[in-house]
Amino acid sequence: MSAAITAADGGLRVLLLDEQAQPGGQIYRNVGARLATHSWLGKDYASGLRLLDALAQSGVTVQSGATVWRVDSGPRVVWSQNGISQVTTASHILLASGAQERPVPFPGWTLPGVMTAGAAQILMKTAGMLPKDAVLAGSGPLLYLVAAQMIDAGCPPKALVETQTPRMMLRAFPHLPKALLSAGTLLKGLRLIGKIRAAGVRRYKGASSFAATSDDSGMINFSFRSKGRLENLTCAVLLTHQGVILSTHMSRAAGITHEWNAAQVAFQPSCDIWGATDRPGLHVAGDGAGIGGAEAACAAGTLAALDILRASGHISANTRNQRAATARATLFRTRAIRPFLDAAYAPPAEILSPPDQTIICRCEDVTARAIRQGMSEGAAGHRQIKSSLRAGMGPCQGRMCDSTVRGILSAGNTSRMGDIAPPRARTPIKPITFGEMAALTTHSEDTA
Numbered sequence: 001m002s003a004a005i006t007a008a009d010g011g012l013r014v015l016l017l018d019e020q021a022q023p024g025g026q027i028y029r030n031v032g033a034r035l036a037t038h039s040w041l042g043k044d045y046a047s048g049l050r051l052l053d054a055l056a057q058s059g060v061t062v063q064s065g066a067t068v069w070r071v072d073s074g075p076r077v078v079w080s081q082n083g084i085s086q087v088t089t090a091s092h093i094l095l096a097s098g099a100q101e102r103p104v105p106f107p108g109w110t111l112p113g114v115m116t117a118g119a120a121q122i123l124m125k126t127a128g129m130l131p132k133d134a135v136l137a138g139s140g141p142l143l144y145l146v147a148a149q150m151i152d153a154g155c156p157p158k159a160l161v162e163t164q165t166p167r168m169m170l171r172a173f174p175h176l177p178k179a180l181l182s183a184g185t186l187l188k189g190l191r192l193i194g195k196i197r198a199a200g201v202r203r204y205k206g207a208s209s210f211a212a213t214s215d216d217s218g219m220i221n222f223s224f225r226s227k228g229r230l231e232n233l234t235c236a237v238l239l240t241h242q243g244v245i246l247s248t249h250m251s252r253a254a255g256i257t258h259e260w261n262a263a264q265v266a267f268q269p270s271c272d273i274w275g276a277t278d279r280p281g282l283h284v285a286g287d288g289a290g291i292g293g294a295e296a297a298c299a300a301g302t303l304a305a306l307d308i309l310r311a312s313g314h315i316s317a318n319t320r321n322q323r324a325a326t327a328r329a330t331l332f333r334t335r336a337i338r339p340f341l342d343a344a345y346a347p348p349a350e351i352l353s354p355p356d357q358t359i360i361c362r363c364e365d366v367t368a369r370a371i372r373q374g375m376s377e378g379a380a381g382h383r384q385i386k387s388s389l390r391a392g393m394g395p396c397q398g399r400m401c402d403s404t405v406r407g408i409l410s411a412g413n414t415s416r417m418g419d420i421a422p423p424r425a426r427t428p429i430k431p432i433t434f435g436e437m438a439a440l441t442t443h444s445e446d447t448a
């Protein structure tokens, strides 16, 4: 949204394609509906209205419910809306596909009632639905945020089960001085933790060995180890979270080079400070170019749009540089906290390479045991695991299993995760019907 506003303001015709029903992205999802229930979600959420209003006045053509399923350098984009696909060519395309939660696989994670904290937050944002009698488990700032939002909504979590260990905090500690540049964000985090404490939510630290079962009544029995003891909690809903990872299907399918980000345990598209990639006409910005949070995403979007304005001759390089100063400073400040957060809330080894009985590919029911068996028979990379076991071939196209398959391959081969090439993302990156492909209409637009 930030990029589209800047580009339109600079004189470009802009088409914004978003598969959501309303503009807002992940953080400001459905903010435009101004539901009374949204008061639980806090001031940061409400601040999205400013961006939404600016977008509405910007002259940008917004197509909601528009799913991009192919991007080519050239550049052109193929997208689907209401069952009809069309091709749009443009002089520049900015990919800002955002992030998804890291899958949190453990025995029982596929049971009804077990979902991610972000998924529960989506229900809160879009339908005012509250997760009642819920336990929150995992780690990361979003876990605290959702806990605080639940408290404000009058349904505090029964317990907070955290996988964070003192060793992770020790590893994070050297990054603290730099993180102080983002003191506001640190304070926000401390306030969330203060709210959770004040609400008397029971907290378990250093938790491991997650397992869930359900009984005839549909209640979930959640077991884990904490401080050497086996603990058991019964709840109606179990919400898990282990941070977010980039959504890279679009950038990988477009052929952009990706590099391993060891701190974030994920691949990210390679780009310069303006978000320009090695594919002509394709820029990237926001969490889909590297996890940095909403403020960083806005700043990166502005920088990409300024560079596109320069590349299309609307402004000079000097003007671009001058107008980029504030956004660059914001990016520097907001990114300063990342090394601290990445080290403090690193995903535990057992989530990256879970026990044998865990289902890894939910679409095709492939277990960790099957993947390890495949490795013992010679499978050494994503491609062999995919073609022999179908892991990653279901409708989610690997979004729920790729990162875990990589963890299991790495643990089994004792190779570094970054040395295992990312799986090829293929068009269509979102499922569409053959009928829709066959009926594809082509038209060109001179947009940015």
Ligand SMILES: Cc1cc2nc3c(=O)[nH]c(=O)nc-3n(C[C@H](O)[C@H](O)[C@H](O)COP(=O)(O)OP(=O)(O)OC[C@H]3O[C@@H](n4cnc5c(N)ncnc54)[C@H](O)[C@@H]3O)c2cc1C
Binding pocket: 001, 017, 018, 019, 020, 024, 025, 026, 027, 028, 044, 066, 067, 068, 069, 096, 097, 098, 099, 100, 101, 118, 119, 121, 142, 145, 244, 247, 250, 285, 286, 287, 288, 292, 293, 294, 295, 297, 430
């Ligand atoms: C589940 C979840 C909940 C979060 N909640 C919060 C929160 O409450 N507070 C907070 O500070 N941060 C939150 N974050 C982090 C925050 O969302 C991001 O930092 C921020 O939204 C990044 O902005 P972005 O524009 O890069 O991506 P996003 O806001 O994620 O926007 C990406 C957009 O791309 C669209 N898109 C993706 N693929 C396609 C496609 N193929 N075709 C068409 N459109 C597509 C999506 O629909 C989305 O609207 C959350 C992240 C996740 C994953």
